[in-house]
Amino acid sequence: MIRETAWRVFAGEYNDATLETNGGGDRAPSYVVTPLGAKVNRIFVVGVITDVENIGTDMQPMWRARVADPTGQFHLYAGQYQPEAAATLSKLKPPVFGAVVGKSRTYTPESGTVYTSIRPETVKAVDAGLRDYWILEACRSLKRRIDAMAEAQGMDPLTKEALLKLGVKESVADGIVQAVGHYGKADLSRYTAMLAEALRYLLPESTEARGPEDAAVGPAVAAPAPEKEPAPADAVQETVLGIIVGQDGDGKGAPWDGIVEAAKAAGVSKDALEEAVNGLLDKGLIYEPVLGRMKKI
Amino acid sequence: MLHSLNTFGHPAEALYRTPPYVRDEAEIDTPQERDIVREELAAHVRDITRALSGKLSEQEIEKELSSYLNVYRVSLDTAKRSIVKKHGGNPANLAVGVSKTIRELVPGEQSVNLLVRIVAVYEKEVTPQGQGTKKILTGILGDPSGTIPFTAWEPLENPLEKGDVLRVQNAYTKEYRGQVQVNFGTRTLVSKDKPDALPEYKPAPGTGAPYAGKPTPVDIVDLREGASNVAVTARILSTETREVAVEGTPKSVYSGVLADATGKSQFSAWKDFGLQEDEVVRIEGAYVKSWRGIPQLSFDERAAVTRLKGDALPPKAKLAESPRMWIEDLAERGGGVDVTVRGILIDMREGSGLVSRCPECRRVLRKGACRIHGEVKGEPDLRVKAVLDDGSGALTAVFDRELTEALLDKTIDDAIAQAKEAMSADIVRDELADILVAQPIEARGNVTSDDYGLMMIVDQAKILKVDVQAEAREMLEGLEGSA
Numbered sequence: 199m200i201r202e203t204a205w206r207v208f209a210g211e212y213n214d215a216t217l218e219t220n221g222g223g224d225r226a227p228s229y230v231v232t233p234l235g236a237k238v239n240r241i242f243v244v245g246v247i248t249d250v251e252n253i254g255t256d257m258q259p260m261w262r263a264r265v266a267d268p269t270g271q272f273h274l275y276a277g278q279y280q281p282e283a284a285a286t287l288s289k290l291k292p293p294v295f296g297a298v299v300g301k302s303r304t305y306t307p308e309s310g311t312v313y314t315s316i317r318p319e320t321v322k323a324v325d326a327g328l329r330d331y332w333i334l335e336a337c338r339s340l341k342r343r344i345d346a347m348a349e350a351q352g353m354d355p356l357t358k359e360a361l362l363k364l365g366v367k368e369s370v371a372d373g374i375v376q377a378v379g380h381y382g383k384a385d386l387s388r389y390t391a392m393l394a395e396a397l398r399y400l401l402p403e404s405t406e407a408r409g410p411e412d413a414a415v416g417p418a419v420a421a422p423a424p425e426k427e428p429a430p431a432d433a434v435q436e437t438v439l440g441i442i443v444g445q446d447g448d449g450k451g452a453p454w455d456g457i458v459e460a461a462k463a464a465g466v467s468k469d470a471l472e473e474a475v476n477g478l479l480d481k482g483l484i485y486e487p488v489l490g491r492m493k494k495i
Numbered sequence: 496m497l498h499s500l501n502t503f504g505h506p507a508e509a510l511y512r513t514p515p516y517v518r519d520e521a522e523i524d525t526p527q528e529r530d531i532v533r534e535e536l537a538a539h540v541r542d543i544t545r546a547l548s549g550k551l552s553e554q555e556i557e558k559e560l561s562s563y564l565n566v567y568r569v570s571l572d573t574a575k576r577s578i579v580k581k582h583g584g585n586p587a588n589l590a591v592g593v594s595k596t597i598r599e600l601v602p603g604e605q606s607v608n609l610l611v612r613i614v615a616v617y618e619k620e621v622t623p624q625g626q627g628t629k630k631i632l633t634g635i636l637g638d639p640s641g642t643i644p645f646t647a648w649e650p651l652e653n654p655l656e657k658g659d660v661l662r663v664q665n666a667y668t669k670e671y672r673g674q675v676q677v678n679f680g681t682r683t684l685v686s687k688d689k690p691d692a693l694p695e696y697k698p699a700p701g702t703g704a705p706y707a708g709k710p711t712p713v714d715i716v717d718l719r720e721g722a723s724n725v726a727v728t729a730r731i732l733s734t735e736t737r738e739v740a741v742e743g744t745p746k747s748v749y750s751g752v753l754a755d756a757t758g759k760s761q762f763s764a765w766k767d768f769g770l771q772e773d774e775v776v777r778i779e780g781a782y783v784k785s786w787r788g789i790p791q792l793s794f795d796e797r798a799a800v801t802r803l804k805g806d807a808l809p810p811k812a813k814l815a816e817s818p819r820m821w822i823e824d825l826a827e828r829g830g831g832v833d834v835t836v837r838g839i840l841i842d843m844r845e846g847s848g849l850v851s852r853c854p855e856c857r858r859v860l861r862k863g864a865c866r867i868h869g870e871v872k873g874e875p876d877l878r879v880k881a882v883l884d885d886g887s888g889a890l891t892a893v894f895d896r897e898l899t900e901a902l903l904d905k906t907i908d909d910a911i912a913q914a915k916e917a918m919s920a921d922i923v924r925d926e927l928a929d930i931l932v933a934q935p936i937e938a939r940g941n942v943t944s945d946d947y948g949l950m951m952i953v954d955q956a957k958i959l960k961v962d963v964q965a966e967a968r969e970m971l972e973g974l975e976g977s978a
Contacts, residue, residue, distance in 0.1 A: 200948045203823075204841050204884045242841055242884065244933070297933035299841045320842060322933050330963045331935055335839075337970060339886055367823055369887065394974055400967035 202227060203369065204242035204299055206336040210269030210392050211236065216312040217380040218304045230302040230314055233384045234343040235350075235373035238302045241316055243272055244324060244332035246495050247296040248485035250287050261287040263321075265298060266482030266495075268333060268399040269392050273315040274298060283318035290323060293485055293495040297324045297332075333396055340393050343370060347384055350374045399481065431477065437464055438474040442484055442492050451491030535594075536560075542591035543575055547584040572606065590682075592665045598640035600677065602670035609663040609677070611636040612693050615743070616655050636661075636677060639694055644671075647679040653687065660688045710779040716757035716818075718792060720785040720829060727792060728777045729753040729760075730808045731770050732815055752832065753792070754814040759832045761786065765795035773811050775803040788944030789830035817939045822888030826949055830942040836951065837959055838885030838938075840892070840931045847879045848924030849907075849914055877907045879927055883938060883951065890949035892938055898956055902930055935959035 211232050219237075220228040229237045245267040254260030254277065261284050263274040276284040283300070290296065300318035307313070346366045350356050356378055361371035377384065441460045445452030461471045475492065478484045487493050543556050551559075556578065563574035572593045576586040592606035600607065616634035623629065632647040632655060645666075647655075655661070664684040666677050679685060710726035718725070734751035749764040751772075763784075764770065779801070781794035794800075808814065817835040825831050846859055851873025853865035860873045879894040879902070900906055903926065905913075914920045940954040 200826075201882065201889045203886065203888050206886045242839065242886075320932065324933050327963075328933060328935070331959075331961060334961070334963050334966055335886055337967070341970065341974075367887065368827075369823060390974065394971060397967045397971040397974070400963055401971070402964065 202239040204240045205236055205238045206242055206332065206339045207232065207236050207238060208269040208336050208340060208392060208396065209243075209245075209265075209267050209272045211340065211389065212238070212241070212272065212302075212314055213270055215304075215314050217376065218302075218312075219376060228302075229373075230304060231373050231376050231380065232343075233377055233381045234340070234347050234389060235370055235375075235377040236339075236343060237369065237373035237376070240299065240319075241302055242297070242299050242332075243267065243316070244295065244297045244329045245272065246329070246482040246485070247287075247290055247292050247294050247321075248482070248495070249292050249487070250290055252288070259284065259288070263287050263290075263292075263318075264485075265296060266479075266485070267336070268396045268481050270480055271482075272298075273313070274300065274318050274321075275303070275315055276318050276321075280318055283321045286321040286323075287318070290321075292487075293493075295324050295326055295329050297322045297328060330400055333400055337393055337396050340389065340396075342367075343374075344386055344389050344393065346370050346374055347377075348386060350378060351383060351386070431473070434466055434470050435474045435477050435483075437461075437466060438471060439478060439483060439494060442478075443494050446493060451487045451493035454490045454492070457492060538591050539571065539575060542589055543578055545590070546579045546586070546588040547582050550582055550584070572604070576605070590665065596640040597636065597638050597643045600643060600668050600675050602668055602675050604666075604668040606665045606682075607668065607677075609636070609638070609661075609666060610688070610693055611638050611661055611663065613637075613655055613657050613659045613661065614642055616657060643675060643677055645677040645679065647683075647685075649679065649681055649683075651679070651685055653685075655685075658690070660690055660693045662686050662688050662692075710781075714757040715753075715755045715760050715792075716828070718760060718783050718790040718828075720783055720790050722790075723782040725781050725783065725792075726777060726779040727753075727755070727781060728775070728803065728808065729755045730775045730811060730814050731772055732759065732811060734770055734772055756809055756814070758818050758834070759814075761789070761791040761832055763791065763793045764798075765793070766798075768798075768800045770800070773805075775805055775807045777801045777803055785829055786943075787830065788949075789832060789941070790828060791832075822883075822885050822890055822949065824887075825890070825942050826888050826944070830944045830949065832941055833939065833954075834942055835937060835939045836883060836885060836890070836942075837935070838883045839933060839935045840881045841884045841889075841933065842882040843924070843928045843932060844880040844882065844891065847881065848877070848927055849910055849920040850876050850878060852876050875907060875911060877903075877910055877923075879931065881931055883936070888949070890942060890951050891947075892940075892951045892953050892956075894953050894956065898953060899927070902956075903927065935961070 211234060212230070215230045215232040217231040218228055219231055220226045227239045229239050231237050243265055245265040248264045248266050248271070250261060250263045252259045253262045258278060260275060260277040263276075265272040265274060274287070276287055278284070298316065298318050299320045300316040303315045303317050305313045305315060346361065349364055349366065350361060353360055356375060358371045358375050361374060362368065366374070438457070438461065441457055441464065442452045445456040445460060458468065458471065466474070475484070479486070482495060484492050484494050540553055540557050540560060543560070544551065544553055559578055560574055563569055563577065564571065569577070570593070575589055579586045579589060589606060592608040594608040594610070595604075597609070597611065614635040614637040616632055619631050619633050620628050621631055630650070632651070634645060635642050636645045662685075663679065665682045666679055668675050668677055670676070710724045713722065713725045713727060715727065715729060730753060732752045732754050734749065737748045737750060738745055739748050740746070746765070747767065749767055749770060751762060751770070752759055753762050754760070770776065777800070778792070778794055778798055780798040781792050783790050784793050785791065817833045819835045819837065820831060822836060822838065825834065825836070851860040851863070852858065853860060853868050853871050854874050855868045855871065856865065858865050858867065860871070863873065864870045877896045877899045879899050881892050881894070883890050883892040894902065896907060903910065903923075910923045914923055935958070936956050937959045938951060938953045938956045940951045942949050942951045944950070
């Protein structure tokens with residue numbers, strides 16, 4: 199058996215997937231196919247483990263963890279058949295940078311709804327440098343698929359052979375044909391925006407939004423002045439992040455009521471506040487340690 | 496075509512390829528050849544008549560055979576069997592086989608005639624189930640088109656010796672371990688012919704027959720197992736001469752490493768072309784064999800070597816650099832010589848850390864036993880087997896003692912002392928896992944492949960340092976520029 203490649207795929211793309219295939223036969227590996235044609239059996243993720251929870255029993259624990267990257271969150275489930283990953287997860291104290299190697303999984307509670315998750319094989323606490331390197335690798339991988347999918351969308355009829363002829367690699371070409379068959383025409387502008395956002399996340403211009411302490415542990419030296427005026431949404435997020443840090447008096451996270459008050463005082467509407475908080479959650483800059491409290495990572 | 500047949504002494508070969516009935520008479524150059532063709536075919540017509548016990552006249556059979564060969568264009572063997580079957584006879588009663596050269600043989604021939612020379616022959620004792628011990632002959636047959644293993648299952652009238660030229664009638668073929676084999680059975684007739692009935696067989700490492708047509712120019716990175724008659728322009732990076740035994744005879748192999756701008760390859764020359772280190776050569780008429788999956792260039796007396804100017808390719812120092820490759824490209828090629836891969840060590844495999852090796856064969860012991868030599872006193876060693884994944888593919892990277900000591904920043908003696916104190920070797924493995932798992936590295940070495948995938952014997956490794964910001968900015972600018 200040839201070992202399955204560990205794909206670097208952002209949560210934003212992975213969670214868009216609603217297609218699971220297998221090559222037929224009882225022991226054939228199964229794959230989660232994303233709208234851009236990543237055909238994922240094994241996945242490698244480095245992000246912020248924001249919370250770990252035992253949703254099983256003491257006797258039969260089932261650990262659920264969330265891992266945030268700049269585009270969204272991965273959901274991990276580790277039970278008795280993943281003893282090493284479960285043991286590591288149970289000992290982690292979030293938030294922490296974590297590297298995860300695992301298998302792709304889907305869950306379909308009702309027809310039409312598909313949730314993707316990861317069954318971890320290995321979990322390891324790592325540093326911010328590796329997280330940044332992973333983002334870069336995931337960006338390269340995403341760009342390859344965007345480019346290949348753009349070629350595919352211009353093809354009629356679309357065949358794997360024609361893609362291979364254009365120099366698209368076999369591993370991508372195969373998934374693209376399946377993806378187009380299932381999802382139809384992928385919205386490439388959405389993924390190009392995702393790519394640009396993830397790249398900007400790595401640049402010092404954006405570390406402003408991540409707060410001064412984070413910049414010190416991160417790869418970037420805090421840039422004194424952003425080269426460009428941040429977009430209004432970024433500015434609001436920055437303000438909200440400041441509020442969350444300011445309201446977090448006891449280190450257990452800023453209470454929601456306090457955040458709302460402070461936001462009002464800063465001239466941020468409730469809608470803008472919610473949008474900013476969601477944006478910060480998606481970027482993995484803040485998390486919810488307990489219900490009703492927000493904390494900076 | 497007939498000219499080449501003449502050289503090989505196999506006129507009958509033409510029978511089913513270009514049936515004589517349709518062939519332009521002018522193509523047959525001499526009356527002698529014409530006679531041979533007619534005579535051979537007449538023998539097959541008589542053979543069919545006999546197998547059908549005279550149910551059909553020779554004229555009718557000749558007409559029908561002509562239709563099978565010329566209209567339906569099936570092989571002579573198939574045509575004969577079909578005719579006999581169609582008229583209610585038993586094809587097993589056919590006695591005259593079809594002549595073929597070794598290269599034309601496929602598995603499942605029922606009745607084939609060969610003109611061959613014995614390249615090697617050995618006596619062997621076998622004990623078939625439910626029968627007593629029996630002596631059989633095995634060995635290798637050759638003709639100018641190639642060589643093939645054979646087995647004679649029945650005692651032969653005359654003893655066979657190396658160098659004998661044989662006319663073999665009604666042999667059959669089978670496939671054994673992916674290779675065609677000739678078998679002599681109860682129906683097979685073997686007779687000796689004069690030594691000059693067949694040209695002397697020359698043991699060439701290739702398939703022997705000269706190449707037809709112009710060689711195809713190929714870059715080294717594009718060499719694939721099984722390619723033949725290729726042309727490569729490369730600089731010789733190193734040379735060595737080895738002695739090997741080819742079918743029992745000692746032979747010199749002139750080997751080494753050569754490179755072009757796309758990559759490096761091992762080469763093996765079966766003739767001394769006087770290749771010198773650092774010279775640039777064009778090798779035309781080479782073929783590609785693989786060693787543990789890595790394609791390598793081989794050539795023999797059929798190849799032509801031309802010396803080119805030294806500046807026809809980049810200098811040696813440049814070509815000696817290790818090319819960076821994606822693992823998926825290595826997987827597609829089957830491996831590579833001295834390549835560089837960048838990826839992340841995502842898992843450590845069983846058998847990493849302190850291991851015990853068999854003092855006889857250096858295999859790693861499992862539960863104190865070698866799988867060849869049983870329970871032995873193991874010799875300690877230190878190594879890592881880890882999964883290196885670059886997002887396009889994965890390989891098993893093997894780090895030897897020296898590299899592992901460098902990674903751990905301690906000697907094997909330190910590691911042994913540490914394990915003794917902890918009363919378990921696991922402590923060394925765990926420390927390695929701590930250092931290595933999720934570590935981006937750049938590794939350089941030879942990559943081989945087998946059924947379990949790719950393996951790199953790591954020669955040099957370093958922690959990968961990437962300027963993430965610079966690369967991100969470059970990519971972002973490219974993105975915004977194209978938008």
